[in-house]
Amino acid sequence: MIARSAAVFGFNEYSQQIARHVRNIYQDFALFVMTKEEEKAAFEAGFLVELVDLSDDWSRIEEHFDVKSLIVFCALSNDSENVFLTISLRAQFAQLNIVALAQDNESATKMKSAGANKVLPSLEIAANVISDMLEKPIVTKVLHDVLYQDGLLNIIEIEVPRYSTFVGRHLHDIHFKSEYDVILLAIVDHEMGTTFSFASKGHNHHIDPHDVFVVIGYQDKLEALKLAVKRHHA
Amino acid sequence: MLGRWVVAFAFFLHSSTVYRRVKNSTYNLLENSNYPYKKYFDFMMILLIFLSVYILIRQVKHEMSLSWLFFNNYIISLIFFIEYLLRLWIYSDSTKVVIDQYEHDLFLHRPFSLGKSLKTIVKHKLEFVFSASAMVDLLAVMPFFHEFRLLRVFILFRVLKLFRYAKSLRRLISILSSKKFELLTLALFAMIIIIVSSVLIYVMEANNPASKINTLFDAVYWSVVTIFTVGYGDFVPVTHEGRVVAMVIIVSGIAVISFATSIIVSAFTEKLDEIKEEKLIDDVSKLERFYLICGYSSLTHEVIHRLKKIFKHIVILEKDPLKAKEAQSEGFIVLNADPSSLYTYHTTQIQFEEQVIAVILLEDSDVANIYTALTIRELNKKIPLYSILHHHENRKKLSLAGIDEMVNPHLLVGLMSRRISHQPIAFDVIHELRLGHGGTVIEEIVLDSGMSKRFFELLLHPLFHQRLSMLGIYQNRTQTFAFNPDPSYEILAGDVAIVVANKALCSEFRDHLHGKKIK
Numbered sequence: 001m002i003a004r005s006a007a008v009f010g011f012n013e014y015s016q017q018i019a020r021h022v023r024n025i026y027q028d029f030a031l032f033v034m035t036k037e038e039e040k041a042a043f044e045a046g047f048l049v050e051l052v053d054l055s056d057d058w059s060r061i062e063e064h065f066d067v068k069s070l071i072v073f074c075a076l077s078n079d080s081e082n083v084f085l086t087i088s089l090r091a092q093f094a095q096l097n098i099v100a101l102a103q104d105n106e107s108a109t110k111m112k113s114a115g116a117n118k119v120l121p122s123l124e125i126a127a128n129v130i131s132d133m134l135e136k137p138i139v140t141k142v143l144h145d146v147l148y149q150d151g152l153l154n155i156i157e158i159e160v161p162r163y164s165t166f167v168g169r170h171l172h173d174i175h176f177k178s179e180y181d182v183i184l185l186a187i188v189d190h191e192m193g194t195t196f197s198f199a200s201k202g203h204n205h206h207i208d209p210h211d212v213f214v215v216i217g218y219q220d221k222l223e224a225l226k227l228a229v230k231r232h233h234a
Numbered sequence: 235m236l237g238r239w240v241v242a243f244a245f246f247l248h249s250s251t252v253y254r255r256v257k258n259s260t261y262n263l264l265e266n267s268n269y270p271y272k273k274y275f276d277f278m279m280i281l282l283i284f285l286s287v288y289i290l291i292r293q294v295k296h297e298m299s300l301s302w303l304f305f306n307n308y309i310i311s312l313i314f315f316i317e318y319l320l321r322l323w324i325y326s327d328s329t330k331v332v333i334d335q336y337e338h339d340l341f342l343h344r345p346f347s348l349g350k351s352l353k354t355i356v357k358h359k360l361e362f363v364f365s366a367s368a369m370v371d372l373l374a375v376m377p378f379f380h381e382f383r384l385l386r387v388f389i390l391f392r393v394l395k396l397f398r399y400a401k402s403l404r405r406l407i408s409i410l411s412s413k414k415f416e417l418l419t420l421a422l423f424a425m426i427i428i429i430v431s432s433v434l435i436y437v438m439e440a441n442n443p444a445s446k447i448n449t450l451f452d453a454v455y456w457s458v459v460t461i462f463t464v465g466y467g468d469f470v471p472v473t474h475e476g477r478v479v480a481m482v483i484i485v486s487g488i489a490v491i492s493f494a495t496s497i498i499v500s501a502f503t504e505k506l507d508e509i510k511e512e513k514l515i516d517d518v519s520k521l522e523r524f525y526l527i528c529g530y531s532s533l534t535h536e537v538i539h540r541l542k543k544i545f546k547h548i549v550i551l552e553k554d555p556l557k558a559k560e561a562q563s564e565g566f567i568v569l570n571a572d573p574s575s576l577y578t579y580h581t582t583q584i585q586f587e588e589q590v591i592a593v594i595l596l597e598d599s600d601v602a603n604i605y606t607a608l609t610i611r612e613l614n615k616k617i618p619l620y621s622i623l624h625h626h627e628n629r630k631k632l633s634l635a636g637i638d639e640m641v642n643p644h645l646l647v648g649l650m651s652r653r654i655s656h657q658p659i660a661f662d663v664i665h666e667l668r669l670g671h672g673g674t675v676i677e678e679i680v681l682d683s684g685m686s687k688r689f690f691e692l693l694l695h696p697l698f699h700q701r702l703s704m705l706g707i708y709q710n711r712t713q714t715f716a717f718n719p720d721p722s723y724e725i726l727a728g729d730v731a732i733v734v735a736n737k738a739l740c741s742e743f744r745d746h747l748h749g750k751k752i753k
Binding site: 006013014016017018020021022025026071073075099101104118120122123124125126127128129130131132133134135136138139141142143145146147148153155156157172177181182183184185186188196198199200201202212214216217218 | 525532533536537539540541544591592594620622625626639641643644645646647648649650651652653654655656657658659660661662663664666667668669672674676677678700701702703705706708715717718730732734735736739
């Protein structure tokens with residue numbers, strides 16, 4: 001289910017950046033802090049926050065959000081507390097989408113075990129970007145622009161609706177490059193699960209309802225493809 | 235009048251670029267271990283030394299041809315003598331002494347004192363002449379007077395000259411000289427024991443007909459052989475008194491050897507870190523190209539872990555000895571030095587222009603990174619500088635310090651969170667492509683002008699069509715990215731194509747692009 005609300009836990013440089021980047025894309029957004037000091041610092045930084053603790057009382061979350069359409073970012077400064085927060089949330093809400101921040105790889109594994117859907121290991125992320133900048137500077141620049149900048153070039157996911165004209169066709173019959181001026185990077189085969197496979201593997205995949213295309217292209221071309229995919233059989 | 239001529243000549247030499255250049259080159263060749271040609275010179279001198287020793291040994295039992303003897307006695311000696319004179323020349327700057335004296339006297343309205351200048355010059359030169367290494371150099375020239383048979387033994391001084399050319403031997407001398415006082419005390423102790431025991435054994439044994447020790451020289455020889463625990467057995471005491479002396483000297487001998495060993499071992503132990511550091515600096519100066527990382531932390535560890543896959547030489551500068559030790563234990567090349575100090579780059583002899591590909595600043599604070607960046611920019615304006623950015627508000631300051639690219643982990647996490655929130659699969663796809671774990675990678679292929687036709691034809695070849703996606707071409711000249719260009723796109727030299735495919739297929743595509751025929 002597409003998330004409509006987001007909650008960020010913790011107040012530090014990471015959680016501030018997360019809050020700044022996600023608060024505008026959700027209908028409901030809340031920043032939860034653990035201490036009075038954090039509450040004060042957040043207030044001074046211009047954030048409206050709510051004070052919570054790591055006890056088992058999650059009624060505030062249930063009152064405020066529809067848990068099924070909520071995404072939670074666990075970004076406490078202390079990794080062990082962050083693991084505890086993740087496992088507490090998972091114990092309470094089985095369906096909740098949890099993104100957890102980890103300082104290192106060791107904590108990242110623990111976050112996964114604690115039930116996080118996605119882990120962002122900050123150390124690994126920074127190291128990857130630095131080595132990418134040195135090894136493949138142009139690729140890094142282009143991908144950074146595509147992923148994070150609001151430029152014309154973008155990467156999006158398009159889910160194939162049940163009655164789409166694309167259903168029943170084979171991947172090689174659709175000329176993404178020449179016809180739509182976009183490039184298909186990967187496809188998620190709905191029947192095979194949620195993992196994706198790269199289009200460059202060369203498989204002539206049979207398109208089924210709810211498959212997901214991951215495509216890269218200019219915004220207007222992507223919109224055109226989106227419309228084409230959504231078009232129903234006559 | 236003579237004084238005026240001397241001053242004029244000194245000024246002439248001082249201002250002569252040819253004279254300066256020759257003197258500088260001579261200095262570099264003889265004394266500057268960083269001078270690239272010095273190693274060839276050292277190698278040649280070592281060769282001459284070994285040749286001399288070989289001829290000396292060969293001469294003992296065989297007839298040597300006259301040409302060989304001439305080469306040994308005259309040519310090699312002459313080369314060594316010229317080297318000695320050159321060292322004497324470069325040891326001090328006599329022209330500067332004359333000029334300084336002249337200017338000093340002029341300032342005080344006195345007539346130029348030639349005598350004072352000559353005294354200073356001679357004083358400086360004598361400092362060289364009486365230095366241990368210069369004396370060895372001079373003695374090594376002695377075989378030149380080969381007519382005096384005894385002087386031939388001086389050829390062995392040529393072996394001592396090896397200390398000049400072999401760094402490790404010089405290091406050994408410096409280590410031992412750090413324990414000069416202890417070694418001299420021990421030598422004095424051993425000498426006293428030898429003298430006392432020699433006299434005693436002589437007194438006890440010389441008048442005994444059964445004893446072989448008849449002279450004082452025999453007694454000294456016996457004492458030396460015994461105290462150093464060799465004990466040939468050719469001279470043995472036969473009297474009870476002599477044997478008591480022997481027992482005392484044997485025990486003392488063990489003490490002398492043990493003390494000597496412990497002094498030498500402790501000298502090495504104390505200098506071990508220094509030796510290692512010097513060796514490391516030597517190793518780094520021999521590296522052709524490397525990445526220089528300033529500061530060691532968990533992030534440095536992660537970065538090196540990734541960089542090692544593409545480039546094996548990475549040098550770390552870390553000022554904290556504990557962190558440096560930690561990095562060393564991980565097997566990294568670490569110099570325990572402050573990256574923000576100019577002195578560090580002077581002592582470590584890092585050549586930015588020739589050796590360093592890029593500098594990565596990974597210190598714990600923006601303040602430290604800015605300080606280091608300014609130091610490096612003082613030494614080199616062009617070297618690419620990358621840095622971690624700890625606080626977003628310092629971005630401009632780092633940029634002003636000359637840092638080309640910055641990575642702010644907090645901002646990255648924020649941007650990723652947004653992408654993960656609404657396009658999680660797309661994010662995973664890009665992440666996977668970057669890591670290349672599944673075999674599919676995103677690669678850069680450098681293109682050349684005139685490649686357009688072949689490039690676009692290859693993309694349609696059955697081997698690559700549907701299996702290699704070309705995202706676009708990055709035009710280096712305009713720094714713009716042309717997404718999914720059509721075959722009419724004109725490729726210029728230095729443009730870079732970005733492709734997504736299996737790693738092996740990418741490599742195949744690159745080969746075919748550069749002329750390999752498709753079977």
